[in-house]
Amino acid sequence: MSGRAIEDLNEDGPVTKMHAPIRLEYRIGAGTAQSRFLRGVAEGKLLGQKCPVCSKVYMPPRGSCPIHGVPTEEEVELPDRGTVTTFCVVNIPFSDLAPEVPYVCAQVLLDGADTALFGLIAGMPAREVRMGLRVRAEWAPREEWTYNLGNIKWWEPTGEPDADYDAYKDYI
Amino acid sequence: MSERCAVVGVGQTKHKSARTDVSIAGLVREAARKALDDAEMDWSDVDAVVIGKAPDMFEGVVMPELYLADALGAVGKPMMRVHTAGSVGGSTALVATGLVQAGIHERVLVAAFEKQSESDAMWALTVSQPFSAPLVAGAGGYFAPLIRGYMRRSGAPDHIGMLVAVKDRKNALRNPNAHLHLHDIDMKMVEESPMLWEPLRYLETCPSSDGACAIVLGNEATAAKVPRRPAWIHGTAMRSEPTMFAGRDQVNPQAGKDCAADVFRQAGVTDPRRDLDCAEVYVPFSWYEPMWLENLGFCADGDGWKLTESGATAFDGDIPWNPSGGVLSSNPIGASGLIRFAEAAQQVRGEAGDYQVDGARRALGHAYGGGSQFFAMWVVGSDKP
Amino acid sequence: MTDVAVVAFAQSKHVAADPNRNEVEMLMPVVAEALEQAGLEREEIGFVCSGSCDYLLGVPFSFVTALDAIGAWPPIRESHVEQDAAWALYEAWVRLQHGDVDTALVYGFGKSSLGDLHEIMTLQLDPYYLEPLWPDMVSMAALQARAYLDATGKTERDLAEVVVRSRAAAASNPNAIVAGTTTADALLKEQTTIAPLRTSDCPPITDGAAVVILATADRARAISERPAWIRGIDHRIEAHSIGVRDLATSRSTALAAGRAGAADDKVDLAEMHAQFSHEELIVRDALGLDDSATVNPSGGPLAANPVMATGLIRIGEAASRISAGGGDRAVAHASSGPCLQHNLVAVLEGE
Numbered sequence: 001m002s003g004r005a006i007e008d009l010n011e012d013g014p015v016t017k018m019h020a021p022i023r024l025e026y027r028i029g030a031g032t033a034q035s036r037f038l039r040g041v042a043e044g045k046l047l048g049q050k051c052p053v054c055s056k057v058y059m060p061p062r063g064s065c066p067i068h069g070v071p072t073e074e075e076v077e078l079p080d081r082g083t084v085t086t087f088c089v090v091n092i093p094f095s096d097l098a099p100e101v102p103y104v105c106a107q108v109l110l111d112g113a114d115t116a117l118f119g120l121i122a123g124m125p126a127r128e129v130r131m132g133l134r135v136r137a138e139w140a141p142r143e144e145w146t147y148n149l150g151n152i153k154w155w156e157p158t159g160e161p162d163a164d165y166d167a168y169k170d171y172i
Numbered sequence: 173m174s175e176r177c178a179v180v181g182v183g184q185t186k187h188k189s190a191r192t193d194v195s196i197a198g199l200v201r202e203a204a205r206k207a208l209d210d211a212e213m214d215w216s217d218v219d220a221v222v223i224g225k226a227p228d229m230f231e232g233v234v235m236p237e238l239y240l241a242d243a244l245g246a247v248g249k250p251m252m253r254v255h256t257a258g259s260v261g262g263s264t265a266l267v268a269t270g271l272v273q274a275g276i277h278e279r280v281l282v283a284a285f286e287k288q289s290e291s292d293a294m295w296a297l298t299v300s301q302p303f304s305a306p307l308v309a310g311a312g313g314y315f316a317p318l319i320r321g322y323m324r325r326s327g328a329p330d331h332i333g334m335l336v337a338v339k340d341r342k343n344a345l346r347n348p349n350a351h352l353h354l355h356d357i358d359m360k361m362v363e364e365s366p367m368l369w370e371p372l373r374y375l376e377t378c379p380s381s382d383g384a385c386a387i388v389l390g391n392e393a394t395a396a397k398v399p400r401r402p403a404w405i406h407g408t409a410m411r412s413e414p415t416m417f418a419g420r421d422q423v424n425p426q427a428g429k430d431c432a433a434d435v436f437r438q439a440g441v442t443d444p445r446r447d448l449d450c451a452e453v454y455v456p457f458s459w460y461e462p463m464w465l466e467n468l469g470f471c472a473d474g475d476g477w478k479l480t481e482s483g484a485t486a487f488d489g490d491i492p493w494n495p496s497g498g499v500l501s502s503n504p505i506g507a508s509g510l511i512r513f514a515e516a517a518q519q520v521r522g523e524a525g526d527y528q529v530d531g532a533r534r535a536l537g538h539a540y541g542g543g544s545q546f547f548a549m550w551v552v553g554s555d556k557p
Numbered sequence: 558m559t560d561v562a563v564v565a566f567a568q569s570k571h572v573a574a575d576p577n578r579n580e581v582e583m584l585m586p587v588v589a590e591a592l593e594q595a596g597l598e599r600e601e602i603g604f605v606c607s608g609s610c611d612y613l614l615g616v617p618f619s620f621v622t623a624l625d626a627i628g629a630w631p632p633i634r635e636s637h638v639e640q641d642a643a644w645a646l647y648e649a650w651v652r653l654q655h656g657d658v659d660t661a662l663v664y665g666f667g668k669s670s671l672g673d674l675h676e677i678m679t680l681q682l683d684p685y686y687l688e689p690l691w692p693d694m695v696s697m698a699a700l701q702a703r704a705y706l707d708a709t710g711k712t713e714r715d716l717a718e719v720v721v722r723s724r725a726a727a728a729s730n731p732n733a734i735v736a737g738t739t740t741a742d743a744l745l746k747e748q749t750t751i752a753p754l755r756t757s758d759c760p761p762i763t764d765g766a767a768v769v770i771l772a773t774a775d776r777a778r779a780i781s782e783r784p785a786w787i788r789g790i791d792h793r794i795e796a797h798s799i800g801v802r803d804l805a806t807s808r809s810t811a812l813a814a815g816r817a818g819a820a821d822d823k824v825d826l827a828e829m830h831a832q833f834s835h836e837e838l839i840v841r842d843a844l845g846l847d848d849s850a851t852v853n854p855s856g857g858p859l860a861a862n863p864v865m866a867t868g869l870i871r872i873g874e875a876a877s878r879i880s881a882g883g884g885d886r887a888v889a890h891a892s893s894g895p896c897l898q899h900n901l902v903a904v905l906e907g908e
Contacts, residue, residue, distance in 0.1 A: 016192035020689040022232050022680065026615035026672040031579030056418030062625055064581055066414030069599060069628025071585060086324075088316030089370035102370075105313045114418035131324055165324070172321035172423055195685060227617035228639065233688075234612050234680040235639060238894040241794045248812060251794040251899065252648070255639040257618055263636055267648055274654035275558070290684075412605075412635035414624050427632035542621050546635075 030147070033063025033072065038147040040077075044139060048113050050074040059113035060149065080137035080152070082110035083163040085171050089126045102126045108135060108155055109171050116171055117149075123156030132162035176556060177272040178395040178402035179517040180279075180388050181211025187351040187383035187502040190289035196231060197243035200285045203384035203507075204244055207281070210523075211388040212399050215245030218388070219277035224254040224264025224284040225506030226541075231290045244283065256412075258454065258541025260284065261385065261509025262548030265537075266408045268389050269550070273405075278391045284510035285384035312377060312457070314543065316369035319459040321423045323371065326462070328477035330371070333458035334362040337376045337500060339486050340455070344497025346487075346526035351381045351502040376458035376500075383504030385511045392556075403517035403552040406534070407438030415543045422544060428467040431547040436469070439534070439551035445470045445484070448551070449532040450492040450519050452512040454539045456499045461485060465493075468538070487527070495519070495527040509539025513550055520554045561653050562777040562784030563880075563905065564770050565594035566873030571732045571765035571861040574670035580614065584626035584666055584766045591662065591768040595780050599628045602770075603658025605635040606649045608642030608665040609865050612677045623666060634658065641665060642767065643830070643868030643891030643901050649771055650790055659776040665866035666766035674762060674864065681895055683797060694895070695759055695833075699751040701804045701896040702835040706753060708805035711838065713753050717741035719834040720757045720859060727856025734761045734861045758834040758859075765863025767870045785876035785887070785905040789817030792891075792901035799896055810843035810890065810900040817888075817902045819844055825884030826851040828871035830892040832858045839897065840890055850888075854878065868892065872903055879907045 030038055033049065037060060040047035048057040049072035051065035057076050058065070065072055087106035104126050107116035121129050123138065135155035145151045183206025185191070191199055200223070208214060221237075221244050228234050237253040240246070256263040261284040268282040322328065341357040344350035354361070357375075365375040395402040411431035413420070432444075441447040453468070455461045462476030470491065471479050479485060485493035494500075496515040499508050516537035518524040524532075533554040540547050567590035569575075569583055592599060605627055609620045620637045629635065634652075638644045642665020649661035678694035706712065718741050727736035747755045770780075777784040793809040793816075796802050814820065827850050831837035841852065853859075855874040858867050868891025875887035886906050893899040 014193065018685065018689075020232075020684065024612070024615070024672050024677060027576075028615060028671055029576040029579070031582050032577050033582065034579065035577075051418075054418070058418065062416070062581070062622075063579065064585055064625050065628075066417040066625040067628060067630040069585060069588065069626055071582070086317040086321040088313060088320060088372070089367070090313055091367050091370065105317070105369075107317055115416055115420075131320070169325070170419060170421075172318070172325075172421075227611050228680075229611060229617045231684070232680060233684045234610065234677065235893065237640075237794070238681050238898055239683050239797050241898070242797050246794050247796050248793060248809070250792050252644060253639050254636065255620070256635075256637050257621060267636065267651075270648075270651045270655065274651050276651065276654075410634055410636060411632040412624060412629055413632040414629050415621060417630065425632075430632045542618065545621075 031063055033061055036075065037061050041149055041151055042145055042147045044145065046078045046080055046110065048076045048078045050076050056114040057112060058115050059110050060117050076112065078110045078112050081158060082108045082135060083168050084121065084129065084131060084133040084135060085109050085116050085168045086131055087121065087129055104129045109168055119152065120154040122154035130162065132165060132168065134158045134160040134163060174275045175273050176392045176404065177269050177389055178404045179552065180390040180395055180398040180402045181207040181213065182514045182518055183207030183210055183386045184349045184511065184514065185384045186349050187381040187504055189379065189381060191287065191382040196233065196236065196287050196290065197240055199287055199382065200240060200283050200384045201243045203386040204281060204283050207386035207388050210400065213388060217279055218245060218281045219279050220250040220271060221246040221281045222252045222254065222264055222268040224260040224510065225286055226257065226260055229291065231287055256541060256546045258505060259509050259539040259546040259548045260541065261507050261511065262513055262537065262539030263410060265387065265510055265513045266410055266548055266550065269405055269408055272389050272391050279394050280389045281386065282389060282510065283384060283386040284507040286504040286506040287382045288380050289382050312369035312372055315457055316372045318422050319457065320371055322459060322463050325423060326474045326477055328462060332462055332477040332480055333376045334359050335480055336455065336458040336461040337362045340494050340498045340500040343487055343495050343527060344501035347496050350497045351379050372457055378456040378499045378503040381502050381504040383502060383507055385507045385514050387514050387517065400523060401521045401554065403520045404556050405550055406553045406557045407435040407551040409434035409549050411547045413545050415545055423463065424467050424473065425544050427545060428540065428547045431549050432468040435549040435551055441551060444468060444536065445491045448491065448534050448536055450495055450529040451536040451538065452496060452515040453493055454499055454509060454512055455494060456503065458500065461493060492529050495524065495529055509548060512539055513537035517552050520552050559654050559656060560774045560786060561650050561771050562786045563872065563876035564772045564777050564781040564784050565591045566769050566877045567591040567594060568732055568767040568870055568873065569765045571734055571763050571863050573734055573762055575668065575764040580619065580623050580666050580668065581626045584623060584664060587766050587768045588626055588664065591770050595770045597660065602660050602662045603634065604649055604652045604661040605633050606637065606645040606661065606663050608638050608640050608645040608869065609667060610639060612680060613667045613669060613671065613864060615672055641868035641891050641893050642866055643872060646769055646869055646872055647790060647792060647901060650787060653771060653773050659773045661771045662768065663771065663869060664766065664768045665869045667863050667865035668764040669762045669864050670764050695751050695754060697895040698833045699754045702753050702833065704804035705835050705839055713745060714741050715838065716758050716834040717744040719837050720744055723853055723856050723859040726854050727860035730855045730860060732861055733856045734763055736856060736860055754833060760832045760858045760862035763861050763863045765861065765866055767866040767873055769869055769873050781880060783880045783882065783907050785879040785907065787903055788906050789904040791816035792899065794899040797898060804896055807839050807843040807897045807900060810840055810897065810902065813900050813902040814844050817904045819888045819902055819904050822886055824850045824888050825886050826854055826875065826878055827888040828853055828855060828857065828875040829890040830858060830868045830871050832862060834859065836897055844888055844890065868901065875905050879905050
């Protein structure tokens with residue numbers, strides 16, 4: 001290419017952007033252990049899984065105890081209530097899936113579980129949510145239940161006194 | 173270990189939100205070229221290339237080392253691609269260090285990058301499998317609750333995070349490569365910025381940047397020939413732990429403590445606050461400074477915020493943290509860890525320009541990733557180990 | 558150099574699609590089997606390294622959950638490459654040179670059944686010039702096959718012969734998906750899918766995982782009666798732009814083989830990461846193998862191709878044959894990228 005031609009290119013300015021849309025489809029399976037959990041959720045049950053080595057109860061279960069690298073096959077039905085161990089107040093609309101702002105994103109330790117699950121807190125002003133708050137699940141109408149933890153719309157205060165910090169401080 | 177290893181060249185791009193003036197290869201090559209120039213080397217002097225970056229989904233290029241081989245002069249050479257989440261920049265430097273220390277190569281080019289503007293990084297981070305609960309709150313939604321846990325545990329007052337946000341942005345004003353140059357930064361500006369994930373404000377979080385960093389590592393014979401002072405590697409360590417398990421301390425993770433203990437033992441550091449002159453630590457959210465001060469053993473558990481509040485970590489403090497402005501001022505994710513490692517090296521080389529810590533002879537480079545579960549660290553010094 | 562050997566190798570029962578198990582569930586039993594073979598507790602492992610690809614699973618950071626299969630507690634020394642796990646093995650081999658740890662566990666896993674592998678691999682290509690044209694993985698391979706046939710005068714029958722031998726060898730491999738007796742004539746009756754390649758010239762879509770355990774000198778001898786010593790290992794990349802390469806040869810394989818010392822002595826067997834039939838012929842030339850070497854006794858990737866573990870499996874298969882006394886010297890080859898762009902060669906020997 002001649003020098004003249006390169007100058008011509010420069011007159012149009014550099015190319016700074018191109019669009020190359022990518023579309024890929026996946027068929028994702030939940031895996032054996034998670035499927036057991038989701039089948040429970042579809043029936044309104046929260047089934048934790050217990051490690052055969054350390055007896056810790058995982059909620060949500062991952063199918064294995066990450067400490068011991070063994071499958072967690074024993075199931076433990078847990079109540080749909082627990083304690084907020086910690087949380088944050090989200091003030092920006094992060095996606096279409098998220099509820100109106102502000103919303104509270106919390107770690108909820110179910111009674112009898114040894115790990116906390118992420119959930120939304122509602123039924124009270126975001127400002128009043130606190131660590132140690134006792135909450136219970138607010139389920140979507142039964143006819144909407146599917147194989148998804150989204151069956152629990154959010155967690156609401158039970159009205160019980162807050163849990164003592166010492167009771168949950170080792171779960172943060 | 174047969175061979176000593178040193179950083180003999182460092183290069184970085186100017187970091188900004190979108191580098192539309194360069195391709196991905198152009199971006200990485202810019203940093204690599206600067207690192208080679210710094211070492212007064214050319215592409216043909218390099219024996220092997222190791223690159224690192226965060227998920228391929230950030231740019232939509234699978235295994236980008238394949239496409240980058242041509243631009244990085246890697247043809248006919250060994251090339252590796254490391255990916256250990258946010259800690260990847262650090263891990264990449266450590267994998268390359270191993271190649272020199274084992275005596276396999278004499279000169280290794282290390283490069284890490286992220287060009288987040290080429291794709292939608294927030295989308296890439298929140299892709300979730302169909303079975304997960306639809307709760308989308310970004311990285312801050314994961315870390316802000318842990319910060320609240322730290323505040324409760326330590327009794328830290330609310331303003332500590334803002335102190336860090338101001339300090340690191342002030343430091344960045346001395347660093348021409350930094351993405352953010354907030355000339356008017358002060359406590360009021362941070363306090364008035366939107367509360368994104370309470371307790372975390374907008375200005376207490378890192379930006380999203382395009383950028384790359386590269387270093388040249390050499391063995392002892394190479395280090396003897398380069399024009400500028402090398403940064404000798406005194407210790408290296410990596411540690412990982414699972415994301416979630418019963419009884420996991422997510423605020424002060426064991427993997428970070430173990431990694432620090434290992435790297436300090438190798439470097440003969442018994443009291444990091446006293447024995448080191450400065451540290452470049454991965455602090456993407458302001459509160460991670462006091463949290464990592466404790467995790468890395470710069471103070472007792474519960475005292476991190478006191479150290480920050482006292483000014484000890486400020487540029488003129490006794491143990492400056494992130495004199496370059498840190499991740500809070502520039503965050504090309506995959507490169508952020510390598511930038512920490514490289515900035516630590518620049519300090520002990522005496523090459524840190526306007527943010528040079530006077531007389532720095534030993535420094536820590538630190539990176540972490542995932543759910544605070546992957547850690548990579550090195551200690552570099554002006555003296556041969 | 559510190560002597561390092563392969564002392565254990567385990568792999569999943571590979572299948573075309575394993576919809577019921579996630580990656581952790583696929584990996585856990587394989588890790589346990591490898592540890593049992595070596596007689597090691599997980600706490601005794603000094604370093605862990607893995608290879609996987611986020612795009613195969615359709616989620617970023619897919620290697621993070623896989624860590625659950627390892628039991629990474631107390632915290633472990635661990636790293637990950639977004640490359641075939643053969644490169645994770647390379648990293649582990651380098652790590653063992655440090656001398657502070659004497660064992661390493663390497664794993665690779667992938668489920669190609671979840672998405673469209675051939676299109677996912679399109680995203681490996683130059684994002685500005687090539688990927689927008691959307692050439693899929695098989696088309697890229699067919700370009701190389703054509704270049705090879707034209708340059709050498711070999712024919713599609715030669716490709717079919719590779720498939721025949723591979724399937725016959727795979728008959729004794731319990732992990733093979735494609736195995737059995739066939740003839741070149743029968744295969745040549747198939748239509749080409751992307752000429753000059755037929756479906757039979759291409760690897761099966763496979764879900765699977767593999768684990769290799771490495772150990773240094775004395776530790777290796779304590780663990781294994783006949784460790785497979787890694788006498789040489791090297792890898793080299795070549796240009797991405799296929800227009801500047803001679804596609805009929807694999808220069809990077811030849812370079813790596815030279816550095817690893819593949820041709821320094823007689824080779825009894827070779828396991829090659831040849832995903833397509835013509836790749837085996839190209840790699841074979843580049844390795845300088847003579848006819849006395851047994852090629853892909855496992856059936857190779859044409860029999861089972863759990864992407865991201867396939868290369869590691871070549872090293873594992875070669876090593877287990879050495880350890881079982883099925884040969885004294887083996888060459889294992891792993892590859893990455895379009896048209897054999899990046900190649901690794903390891904030389905394994907018994908004592």
